[in-house]
Amino acid sequence: MGVDLKKLPWELIEEILSRVPPKSLVRFRTVSKQWNALFDDKTFMNHHRMTFRFILATESMVYSVSIDPVIVNPWLGHSRWIEPSLKHSGMQFEGIGYDNKNYKIAASSPRNKDDLWTIYDFASDVDDDDWVYVESVVSLNGTLYWVCSHDETVPLCYHIRKFDFSSGLFIRFCDLPCGRNHNSSDALVLRVFRGDRFSLLKQCMVTKKIEIWVTVNKINHEDGDDVVWMNFMTFSSPNLPDLVDTVTYTDPSYFIEDKRLVVCSWDNTGYAWIYILGDNKLISKNRIDCVVDPWPLHCTFVPSLVPVPARCRREERAELHV
Template identity: 25%
Template sequence: MANMDGRDLSLDLIEEIFSRVPAKSIARFRSTSKQWNALLKSVSFAKKHSANAPKEESLFIMLMDSRVFILKVNLHGIYDGCDPSAKVGHQFNLKDPRSSEVDSQVDIRNVFHCDGLFLCTTMDNRLVVWNPCLGETNWIKPRESYKKTDCYALGYDNDRSYKILRVDRQYSVLTTKNEYEVYDLTSNSWRVLGVATDWVLPKHFRGICVNGNAFWVAARRSFGYFLQSFDFSTEMFQSQSFPHPFPFGNPSLSVVGEEQLCLLGTNSSPYGRSDNFKVWVATSVGTGLSWRNSIAASNRKSKYKSYYVYNFFQGMSFLADELNNVIVYLSLDNILRIVGNNYHTQVENLGGGSIQSCSVLMNYVPSLAQISNKVNSLPGGSEREAPSTST
């Protein structure tokens, strides 16, 4: 019989076994031996694991007080009179490589999720790609400098090579200028791609990733809101269509799992009272989007209606739960709100926790995605900053 540490098993058999283990359980095996650690960190294993491992359950993640937490939400039986519950769970620790203190944490300004990876901007204008499942980071140096007004997205091309899009948003009353560039995590280099002048990415609308590509609600001065996407394979922007007809205003984007684009709209003016929400899900994400109706929420009898449109107009992130036919979001007053068909409730005390500032609510699926083929590890598990390459 093989020993529990696996010394009597061939490395090929160990790889086959681990490729079928959920990602969130893999990390603890890396400390068993240097050989296992090298195997579990390899690109070939990550690809095999992606093909063989069971699909992980999507988790709720929130950015709260500059930290990333799991949010545990129980929606079971809400239409049968059961009260929903929510509790702030595990905190993901993003260590600061510039600090000598063991427990020093980075203050996160914003977070973008793609394929189990987080792209984080920090309060001191740094940029990092982070796999919280593996505890690995890759700090990205700017080609020139980062700005608080920059817009970022993380995605991947047809070869599953990860890239970062940076849009330098320069707006004035008369002019619009979006200089954009891409960072390739395989070559560790920036490339300037071009300048767009006919649209803007409003700061209060969050971008999301679906199947490796990025999406935003964008705007044109004479056209209003539309859907803008960026293809990381062609490295080009493309305008996409909303569902037709689209009578609802104040659009917001989310994602179901990591594969379905989700669009929410409300039926009233930015500062009016809203009676209805409607959610559509994209059934294809090619050159042209196809949409299906998903969740319809009516709240004519709710005493909380005055919050709704204002929150979504400010770009609040949301999650659509099709199984329970509800929309879950955190309002500007940091209260978790759950909206369904003639149903509304709220969870003001998240398991006894006190929320000071929460700006992001999103889905997260743990993965073994590799941050880069060329990241050099430092003692203690931190990572070297990737070099800056001027074009």
């Protein structure tokens, strides 16, 4: 028996639609003007309940991996190619953010001790440069945040810096609750928690102990003085996996789902693994055998309703200053 949508409260319709996969929502835009407007509403986008996944990129393919794990294609097929200039050899993607005008992408190119920080305007291909060292970058509400340390202090003082696309400024934001015990060998990975807070994964390379820290309150991007951290999870049981391979020392990707920690990382032979941890133990581990290329790139992926902006015509390109 069908349901008369006109008799349902609008709040209930929003709740139902918040649980529908993005690929279906794209088709539902034609149902009504009200539905079409809802899918462009930032509040609905932020509260749309979607499953975390991992993206694995090999030399030949891009995969979306659920924690079952099942290999599937990403839900939305929007794409946008940005051509780096010749001066940006070895360009590495750092993160996507936005200001009040447009989406932007940050990338880095190695230059001696520091990286060349490059900002690309999605709609125009305009880019500009600055110099900064970055690692473990996350995007929250259009602002990029990353882990930093002071080389001149012993022990090293770890903190978070931010880059605001609107102001074009690099600013120290807040301190981290912990640092590395063994220089660059330990995992220290910053991520977004529950949509508006930070989480931090640390694994000691020697003991294999894993700690998850989260911020108590939602992040106010204008002021990091009130950021308070709490220990959310600790795993110290035997036989924990090495989340940082000893060949490349590449950080793992991870997300937190309820009381479980889900991690994607390589082993020392280049195979990608999905680990699920809970109740202070390793619950399961699965090797992604169908990804034949070794050492695939990987990152945390949350399916999004936000479309990738189309390229402007050359005469409509906007200037971008960093």
